[in-house]
Amino acid sequence: MFRTALRNVLAHKARLLMTVLAVMLGVAFVVGTLVFTSTVSDALQTSSRKGFDNVDVAIQRHAPDGADRAPGARSPLDRKLLDESARLPGAASATGTVSGFTAIADKSGKLIGDGFSTSGSNYFPGADGKDARYPMRDGAAPKGPGQFALDAHTADRAGYKVGDTVRISVDGPVRKQKLTGIFTTDDGAVAAGGSLALFDTTTAQKLFTAPGEFGEIDIKAAPGTSQAALKSAVDKILPKEGATATTGRELADEQAKFIAQSMDGMKSGLLAFAGVALFVGVFIIANTFTMLVAQRTKELALLRAVGASRRQVTRSVLTEALVVGAVAAVTGLLTGIGIGAGLRALMGATGAKMPDGPLVVAPSTVLTALLVGIVVTVLAAWLPGRRAAKIPPVAAMNSVHATATTTSLVVRNTIGALLAGAGTAAVLVATGMSDGRVTMGLGTALLVTGVLVLTPLLSRPLIALAAPVLRLFGISGKLARQNAVRNPRRTAATASALTIGLLLITGMTVVAGSVQQAVDKMATASLKADYVVSMANRTPLSPDVAKKLAGLHEVTASSPLRNSASRIGTDTAYLTGVNGKDFGKLARLDFTEGALGTLGGGRAVVDDSLAKAKGWHPGSRLPVTFEDGKSGTLTVAGVYKSSEMFQGIVLDNATLAPHQKHVTDMQVMVKTQHGATAETKDSLVDALGKNPAITIADKKDVSDGIAKMITLMLNMLYGLLAMAVIVAVLGVVNTLAMSVFERSQEIGMLRAIGLDRRNIKRMVRLESLVISLFGGVLGIGLGVFFGWATGELIKATGQLPTYELVLPWGRMGLFLGVAAVVGVLAALWPARRAARLNMLAAIKAE
Template sequence: MLRTALRNVLAHKARLLMTALAVMLGVAFVSGTLVFTSTISQAFQKSSEEGFSHVDVALQADRDGYDGLGQPERLSQKLLEDAAKLPGTASVIGEASGFAALADKDDKLVGEGWATTGGNYYVGQNGEDPRYPLKDGRAPQKSGEIALDYKTAERTGYKVGEKVRMSVDGPVRQDKIVGIFNTDDGNVAAGGTLVLFDSKTAQQLFTAPGEYEQIILKTAEGTSQSELRSQVEKILPKDTKAVTGEKLAEDQSEAIATQMSGMQTGLLVFAGIALFVGIFIIANTFTMLVAQRTKELALMRAIGASRRQVTRSVLIEAAVVGTFAAVLGLLAGIGIGAGLRSLMNSLEMTIPDGPLVIGSSAVIASFAVGVLVTMLAAWLPARRAAKIPPVAAMSSIHAAATTRSLVVRNSIGSVLAAGGGALVLAGTGMGMDDAKGIMGIGALLLVVGVFVLTPLLSRPLIAAATPLLRVFGISGKLARQNSVRNPRRTAATASALMIGLTLITGMTVIASSFQEAINKMAADSLKADYTISMANMSPLAPEVGQKLEQDPAITAVSPLRTTQAEVEGKKETVAGVNGGDIEKLLTLNFESGSFDELNGNNVVVDRDMAKKNGWKEGTTLPVTYEDGRSAKLNVTGIYEGNQMIQGVLADTRTIEPHMKQVGDTQVMVKMEGGITEANKTKLEEALGKNPAVLIQDPEDISEGIAMLFTMLLNILYGLLAMAVIVAVLGVVNTLAMSVFERSQEIGMLRAIGLDRRAVKRMVRLESVVIALFGGVMGIGLGVFFGWAVGEVIGSGLSTYALLIPWDRLLIFLALAAVVGVLAAMWPARRAAKLNMLESIKAE
């Protein structure tokens, strides 16, 4: 039986190639994902380990008990001096760091946002900082001097002696480069920037005079990290902790692994989708192969082969095909992993240098997925083959599916579809967190249920295309009849395309609706001409708003300034705005009250918060600010909140005296003449063409969000293209098998006058009908899922409303038809080239 199975594989090379390709694509995606994530994970981990090579013990603020009120505790100069005196300490370094935006020579921001950092050059006992060996120049010694990392200097062309423009929290600084240094910092390796100041300047910018964010200790000879930590713990003040360098490196590695796992999971989901689609093709292929070998298998049964042996022979064929596909998939996956790393580098998403990592997990997963998926998909056809009675050897025709089997199938499909639909509908009435699991299970059941019901649905849906097919005469009529002749095969082929289009359509509907909701929110709630914020969304210095208030071209200014406070014993965010100008800058629907009395201890609160806490206009709220002082706030208005503005709004003059560090989330401005290029240029010049500051009008805000969605959607389209490619292979496979089975019939049609062009047209129309059938079902399910998810989103976003992008859906349907045309090219040519006499003689 083993030899027979192997001969069958070799005898049907062309037929099994499509199946191998389908499996190979799924395996390539899985192995490529694992290779890619392992490669960049190891590169970052090695980079982070090098970054901790100078750390034996680190003293840090213990943020485990930090309640979010005010700024976390920092480390004093006295603690640094006490730690330096410990017998196990060889050297000590105090660190002060934070966001620092550097402009290139074209006044554009250098680095990747969060990785644009600043720190201090700490002068040690030998006059050097061991973390940052100087490559050129000297260390910064006073305000106005900086040192720049080597990679950034190389990328921007800056040299020692040149002045650069930069910003830490809003105002523009002009600093002179006095040194260029090397570093093992992982952020720099990933494409970011690192700017060093002298310690005094760095403390003024990032912490406070005489304070550090972290103190690093190096052990003396003969002292272990754990021994030094034990010594340090005896002098630690409250709310601080000591951590060994080994533990820091381990935590960093775990954090990187966690970040990579999210990306890995997302990519593996799409690999799973491609494999799920591939299962239909594999099952379809083996079903057709078994059907074509009915006589052969029945003869094997007649000469003594048992059912188990027949089943085993089919599964051996599947294992051979799966192994072959797994090997090719692994090789392709290695190429995909290398390609993705190169793509990230070309997009300036730099990752540290390192070798391509082909771990055992990628190899094991490739063979497990390739072989197991193929054998799983072939198991039902194998069982069906084993049930062929020996008497079937007398005839080449085996019994078709019974009415009872179709009734059972339709009943199971109806239950699954109804149950899945009910769960999805139930999820629409829940919150986002609760709905995820229920809607996910419901969506899976509904898709499987529709797949099971597809043979039943194929006849009426394909019949609806009859008027269009009549235009093509006898070719159209034959194409329709061929499409419904074997509904199970048609269903399996169409379902592969259906799944891909369901996902694409659902995400397109959600993205289009969400984008429209954001546009509506910005248009409805924002009267301001421009909003000003930091490029990395860190706090903006209050001097920015104060400077704009003095500009005569600006008619209204308000910062949006947030602080944490306890309101009626609960931690809440209180936002400060300019009570006198806010009505000119925001449009909020008030249920009661207004902005008119927003001054002193008067506040307005959003409707949801008021309802949750039982607050009304006139309610007095006890509040404890972050500095520990208490007061009473009076509710003078209830407004309808949104994603941009919500919670408690107070006057900035009320909350500012209680803030330990004043910073604005953004500043809203209104200008004479409204939104114009000239006004935007005036703002940019007024702020010194600051590389760290982002100036946006309402349209810019919407476009920025739209750009993110468009980028995400394009990535998802690219990933889901894998499933569509697999579906195309399925259509090609089905048509090729169908042409082979109908060789005698096609020969007869040719003999009675159907020319080659008409034969080609018949096969193409059959392919288009099957593809459009899958497209219609996929788009229908996708719109349903898009609506259902939108109902959940709408519960937290008041401006959300279902928007069906009909133009894109028509493009998707047209693409489904194109898929049908392309998939039919080879089978149609093969059918047209069949020899009439040989085909008529074929069994």
């Protein structure tokens, strides 16, 4: 039987090629994803470890209970602790570091780097006057507030040389600094395309922390001293609260773990592409083996007649699947390694730099490829194998095995109807639940499974709807319709690939479009201001920006938004400071109790969720401990509905600012004389010195920002559709090719009685088109239903009260067009093959 199985594989090489390709694509993308993420992760971890070469123990700030800093507290990482660390037995040196966001403009004024990876730090010279972390390639280290040094990668990319004046920004205003030195570094963020600027320690402390304070103290062990021993010594000098000591090895391991976790999201997203391809491929494999078994009815029945058992017949079919899966797995593995290498090269070509490193092909990747390819293929072929074993020996006397019995069809349709009904009920119940995600997921799985089981039953009436159109093509159209409904199971299996792909894409497009509109409403409904000014990376702005904007003649009202840690009673809370005089002109709050009035003195407004949790109402007096440790009392003037823009406790900046040690703004709201116009925006940009680190956004920009994020997500999902479409094309080609082979006699007879080659091609193309459109209509219909249901679930949770269903008619029409194109393209080769059949040879074929 094993030899028989191998002979059958070799005898049907062309027929099984499409199946191999379908499995290979899925395996290749699984392997490509694993190779790519492993390679990038390994390179980043190696680069990260180099950054800890000079760190044996690090003292870091530690904020209890997740708070950034207790009100009135000072950082314990000061010069005194630094000097004590350097004098410890076993310590060779101690380095105090501070760091923060630093935007570097290129010569055209645009931001270098990706925003969040554009950072600044301090140059901390040792006894020899040099900082071992940052060896200078050109020039000298920075000294004084007007100087800085830049990493070599960024300097080369921007064309800067020692002596150039460079525009930078740390907290808002543009600073013109003299470039005194260019250094090299193993920093992974720089290797990945970011930038690093260095200042002298005094300047860096003023920019990033406070005079005399450090963000971290790094200690290098003397020769012969272990990291553990040095840490024990450091623990003895740590302050009681606010600081922790960690070994360099632990930091490196923690960083490696963080990198691995950050890669998990990318890996999951990319594996979803491969998962869809494999899922769709299952239908193709099952369909292929079902048709192969049907074509070999006489052969299999004859094997039964001469003594082969059912188990041997099943094993024969599964052996064929094993061979096909092994071939697909090996080719998929090799192709996947190429994809992984290509993805890394593509990232480099698009400017997303990564540290250098070898291509990583882990043993687990090889094992995964073999398991995925072989297991998926064998499992998909198991049901056709069982059917093959049930072929009675008497079937060898007939040319075609008996079609499915009425009983089997009734059982199948009954099971499908029960599953679909239960799934629909579960989905509808979930839409009214505040936490119905599990119920929704279960209902979705049941409904999709039920519909796939019922697809053969649904194919007849839905394809019949195309009859009036097909009649326009004469006898070719009539024959195409009859061929499409002749074998409903085959038609259903062929269409299922597109159904799954379009279901996912349509559902996500409906939800994404509706969420975008809802978030857009929430983000802009509470905003009266013409512009919102903020840092590009959402870090705090210098208050100088708000002062400069308020002084412009075209600005009629402005308000900085400031956050400050505080305590209300014994609970930690954050206060939001605004310009009480102009706030009503810039924001629109929906009050449930009280009113905004004019914020000032101790008046404040609170959001409804906070008020409900604490039992606050207009007139409630709140005992508050400010950031500097001083106490006061706030009086609730009103309770408003929270939104994307405003939430928490809002009070006047005049009340808040005196208690802030380091005053910074999260953003500035601005209203102008002539509203949001291109000229006004240009005027504001010029007034802020064409600062690349600052974003000036009007309501449209806010909306576009939301749309950009959702569009990025949708583009990834459309990649899933492309994957499903590629595999679906292979499935339709496979099915049509075997269908043409099965109907060789019939096609020969049609040719003999006068149907020319042109009409034969048209018949096959129309059959393919009808099947593809059937799958497309079914997938889009299910996608709209699930999109609606997901939206109802979102509304039930109360997270997006402005959510409304938005049907993207244009995109749904495009998806249906994609299904039609799939049908046309998939039919090209089978149609040509059918038209080229020798009519006499075909008529004589068994």
